[in-house]
Each structure stands twice: as C-alpha cells, then as structure tokens.
Amino acid sequence: MSTFSNRPASALLVIDVQNSVMANAHDRDRVVENINTLIDKARASGVPVVWIQHSDADLQRDSEGWQYVPELLRLDSEPLVHKVYGDSFEDTELENVLAERRVGRIVVAGAQTDACIRSTIHGAFTRGYDVTLVGDAHTTEDWSLYGAPPPDKVIAHTNLYWAEQRAPGRRGGTVATAHVIF
Numbered sequence: 001m002s003t004f005s006n007r008p009a010s011a012l013l014v015i016d017v018q019n020s021v022m023a024n025a026h027d028r029d030r031v032v033e034n035i036n037t038l039i040d041k042a043r044a045s046g047v048p049v050v051w052i053q054h055s056d057a058d059l060q061r062d063s064e065g066w067q068y069v070p071e072l073l074r075l076d077s078e079p080l081v082h083k084v085y086g087d088s089f090e091d092t093e094l095e096n097v098l099a100e101r102r103v104g105r106i107v108v109a110g111a112q113t114d115a116c117i118r119s120t121i122h123g124a125f126t127r128g129y130d131v132t133l134v135g136d137a138h139t140t141e142d143w144s145l146y147g148a149p150p151p152d153k154v155i156a157h158t159n160l161y162w163a164e165q166r167a168p169g170r171r172g173g174t175v176a177t178a179h180v181i182f
Contacts, residue, residue, distance in 0.1 A: 002104035003128035003169040010182050011103040012042040015052040015088060015110030015120060017072055020065030025111055025139040026151035032071050034137040034177040035109045039072070045182040048101050051080045052088045054116060086119030089127060098129075105130040107180060109137035114154050121162060125172055135159040135174045 014035060022028050042049050051074050055061040061082070074080065079097045081088060088094050098106070106129050108121055117138045124131045138158075140151045148154060165172025 002130045004104040007099070007102045007104035009047070009102045010105040010107060011048040011050050011098060011101060012038055012107045012109065012182075013050050013052055013088065013120065014039065014072065015108065016054045016112065016116050017069055017110050018053065018059070018065065019067050019069055020059055020063075021054070021111045022069050022139075023065075024141045026142065026155065027139055031109075031111075031137055031139040032069055034134070035072060037177050038107070038109055038134060038137055038180060041180060042107075042182055043075075047182040048103065049075075049078045050094070050097055051078060052094070052110070052116075052120075053080060053082050054084070055082065056084055086116045087123035088116065088120040089123045090119075095127070104128075105132065107132045107134060107182070109134045111139050113138050113140035113151070113158050114143070114148065115140070118158060121172065125165060125167065125170060128170060130170050131162075131165070131172045132180070133159065133162045133172070133174045134177055134180060136176050 059066050081092050081094045083092045121131045142151050144150050159174045162172050163174040
C-alpha cells in the first residue's frame with residue numbers, strides 16, 4: 001500500500017548484524033539463522049537485500065567488530081548502506097537505494113531492537129513506507145542493568161506494538177520468518 005504510488009516493490013533490510021553488535025545479543029544464533037532464511041527467500045524472489053552497517057566511536061569502521069557476522073554473506077551486487085545514526089535513513093543514501101529499486105515496502109531484520117531497529121522502522125513509516133518487522137529475526141543485548149526490561153521482553157514488546165501500526169496510506173506489521181512473503 002505505502003504512500004508511494006509508483007513503488008510497488010519490497011526490499012529486505014539487514015540492519016547492523018555486526019560482530020560487536022551481536023557479541024552479547026539475545027538468542028543470537030537463532031536470529032542469525034532466521035536472517036539467513038530471509039536472505040535466501042528474498043534472493044529467490046528477486047527481492048533486493050539491502051545491508052545496513054553502523055559505525056561510531058565505539059564501533060570503528062573497518063575494525064573486526066564492525067564487520068558483519070561471518071554466517072551472513074553479502075553479494076557484491078547487494079547495496080551496502082553505511083550509517084552513523086540509529087535511523088538507517090538519517091544522513092544516508094538508503095532512500096535513494098530504495099527509490100532506484102521502486103521499493104515502497106521494507107521488511108526489517110537485525111539488531112539492536114531497542115535502538116537501530118526501532119529507529120529505522122519508525123523512520124521508514126513516517127517517510128511513507130509500509131514496514132514489516134520480522135518478529136523472530138531481530139535482537140538486542142541485555143540492558144537491564146541500566147533499567148531496561150530483559151531482552152526477550154524488549155523484543156516481545158516491540159513485536160506487539162508494531163503488529164498493528166497504521167497510518168494514512170501505510171501500515172506496519174510483525175510476522176515470523178516462516179510467514180514472510182516477498
């Protein structure tokens with residue numbers, strides 16, 4: 001549906017599944033496996049896979065921690081978007097990458113649920129995209145020492161509130177990996 005009249009395509013965004021980001025991630029191996037399943041589904045359907053890679057003072061570009069986890073393999077033909085803010089659209093070429101491919105719907109997987117995932121799904125939604133969050137293909141660390149709920153609760157809450165997001169001309173939603181249709 002989206003607010004873009006001439007952008008019927010979908011894309012899979014793989015956000016920040018980097019060594020340092022995933023080092024202490026909740027249910028890491030299952031989430032990475034689900035992301036691999038999504039990548040395979042997208043490629044088989046001819047849907048663009050767009051890789052998002054974060055850097056900042058604690059995650060130095062080109063460092064080992066900055067690299068994507070070794071279980072995920074990006075094809076040279078797949079776009080790679082570098083970012084320094086939580087929202088993958090903010091001060092990046094992501095909008096241009098999606099517009100070139102006529103994408104009006106994004107399917108989101110990756111890390112961190114309570115930071116870059118939430119920022120990106122909200123950023124995309126307010127920009128007019130339909131946004132599907134893959135409920136079993138995003139994760140976060142345990143920030144409960146700082147007052148956050150445990151990671152499984154952060155993930156569950158994000159899935160719950162995103163499941164029914166609606167706005168004029170666009171919609172959000174949460175689905176499991178097994179139910180993603182491109």
